[in-house]
Amino acid sequence: MRISVIGCGYLGAVHAASMAKLGHDVVGIDVDPKKIDDLSVGHAPFFEPGLPGLLQASLDSGRLKFSTSMADAAGAEVHFICVGTPQRKGEYAADLRYVDAAFAGVAPYLNSGDMVIGKSTVPVGTASRLADEYMESAPEAILAWNPEFLREGHAVKDTLHPDRFVYGVPDGAAGERATAALDEVYAVSLSEGTPRLVMDYATAELVKTAANSFLATKISFINAMAELCEAAGADVTLLADAIGLDDRIGRKFLNAGIGFGGGCLPKDIRAFMARAGELGADQALTFLREVDAINMRRRSRTVELTRQLCGGFLIGKRITVLGAAFKPNSDDVRDSPALSIAAQLQLQGAEVTVTDPEAIENARRRFPDLHFEHNTEAALAGAHVVLLLTEWKEYRDMDPASIASLVDDRRILDGRNALSAQRWKAEGWQYKGVGRP
Ligand code: UGA
Numbered sequence: 001m002r003i004s005v006i007g008c009g010y011l012g013a014v015h016a017a018s019m020a021k022l023g024h025d026v027v028g029i030d031v032d033p034k035k036i037d038d039l040s041v042g043h044a045p046f047f048e049p050g051l052p053g054l055l056q057a058s059l060d061s062g063r064l065k066f067s068t069s070m071a072d073a074a075g076a077e078v079h080f081i082c083v084g085t086p087q088r089k090g091e092y093a094a095d096l097r098y099v100d101a102a103f104a105g106v107a108p109y110l111n112s113g114d115m116v117i118g119k120s121t122v123p124v125g126t127a128s129r130l131a132d133e134y135m136e137s138a139p140e141a142i143l144a145w146n147p148e149f150l151r152e153g154h155a156v157k158d159t160l161h162p163d164r165f166v167y168g169v170p171d172g173a174a175g176e177r178a179t180a181a182l183d184e185v186y187a188v189s190l191s192e193g194t195p196r197l198v199m200d201y202a203t204a205e206l207v208k209t210a211a212n213s214f215l216a217t218k219i220s221f222i223n224a225m226a227e228l229c230e231a232a233g234a235d236v237t238l239l240a241d242a243i244g245l246d247d248r249i250g251r252k253f254l255n256a257g258i259g260f261g262g263g264c265l266p267k268d269i270r271a272f273m274a275r276a277g278e279l280g281a282d283q284a285l286t287f288l289r290e291v292d293a294i295n296m297r298r299r300s301r302t303v304e305l306t307r308q309l310c311g312g313f314l315i316g317k318r319i320t321v322l323g324a325a326f327k328p329n330s331d332d333v334r335d336s337p338a339l340s341i342a343a344q345l346q347l348q349g350a351e352v353t354v355t356d357p358e359a360i361e362n363a364r365r366r367f368p369d370l371h372f373e374h375n376t377e378a379a380l381a382g383a384h385v386v387l388l389l390t391e392w393k394e395y396r397d398m399d400p401a402s403i404a405s406l407v408d409d410r411r412i413l414d415g416r417n418a419l420s421a422q423r424w425k426a427e428g429w430q431y432k433g434v435g436r437p
Helices: 010-021 033-040 051-060 097-109 126-134 155-160 172-185 187-191 201-232 236-244 265-278 282-309 337-347 360-366 376-380 400-404 421-426
Strands: 002-006 025-029 064-067 078-081 115-118 142-145 165-168 196-199 318-322 351-355 385-388 411-414 430-432
Touching: 002 010, 002 097, 010 025, 010 033, 010 051, 010 064, 010 078, 010 155, 033 064, 051 064, 051 155, 078 097, 097 115, 097 126, 115 126, 115 172, 126 142, 126 201, 142 165, 142 172, 142 201, 165 172, 165 201, 172 187, 172 196, 196 201, 201 236, 201 265, 201 282, 265 282, 282 337, 282 385, 282 411, 282 430, 318 337, 318 376, 337 351, 351 360, 351 376, 400 421, 411 421, 421 430
Parallel strands: 002 025, 002 078, 025 064, 078 115, 115 142, 165 196, 318 351, 318 385, 385 411, 411 430
Antiparallel strands: none
């Protein structure tokens, strides 16, 4: 099929390259000329394992190109909208200006029978509003909402082999045509047995926000248990292992630590609360306020634990922060708990050095006053306390014996419970985990 992908960020760039890999003819469109220049020569503008290879293979096949001109969307039968929906400044609600701009931009190029498929995460009710506002100029074109569930760091696999497809479609014949078109787009993945669920717009929109809210709730639940474990002298990792064996609960997303961040979970739960308020259903989601509060408390708690490890005073202490990205295998620092903790420690007088395998440049742009160091050994040199805040494999595999000579004091705060306490203690380290005695 001929496909346009509008918006080439974390979602759109991977989607465009993946659709070409599935055999479609794809044009990726973005307003950022630098991004388009990079993508056109096979450079991924962000770190995502597997994306450079996929991008190059798709470009080499001749089925993928990129453009800054919306006019190049003309002629595509399916237009995917993959632009961002960030949090509005000073509010909880989502900022839909990029979604609206994408619809306004593509509308003049729609032909009769074209499909416009929204993938961005939007407040419930958005698809039907967009259908009313922008689809009238092309009465035969059809809008569907097909939310995306990819995780950064696993985006290629999640796009090519998702665990489910959700199609939000209009009633009647238009819905049947949209379903048939999406089935054709995803024919390869569907032939692998991937479940697909067809529903109305509102339910499809809600599926996405409900899924992210559930994940956020799961993480905050275990972090609340970590608070209790700390108060009671219990171990939250053993608790998670034990409750996780009940397959109604499951062990995934039960890792206590410094909490969730990134460009999705934090802003999605807030936008969900804002939308519920508009719908007069705010009571249904007041628990998400607590989910958010527990999550933010992890950051201040980590600062406090660090202060304790420093003997009560942060001023003048040299602190090395391992990890700046909001999670491993990503260079994304949006709302990164690691960076927020590093910045708070510095504001309270510590001398903070931050290192990360991939995210330093992005981190430096957000926090230019922090000190960054690419080389892990140099970052560790002279540290009074080491903080593991993003569990990259190279930090998880770090040898406590060989780095002992680099630091001034053998003290480590494992903000992700990713290390073996026993092993570090055996090498003479004062080890502190999260929610562990
Ligand atoms: C999340 C969802 O997992 C995806 O399904 C969804 O498509 C995506 O948002 C989106 O809306 O676009 P992502 O933001 O890539 O994906 O990150 P996650 O893997 O969900 O991790 C989010 C945060 O939770 C990270 O900071 C991670 O460190 C933290 N986390 C995760 C924990 O603190 N504990 C856990 O047990 C798991």
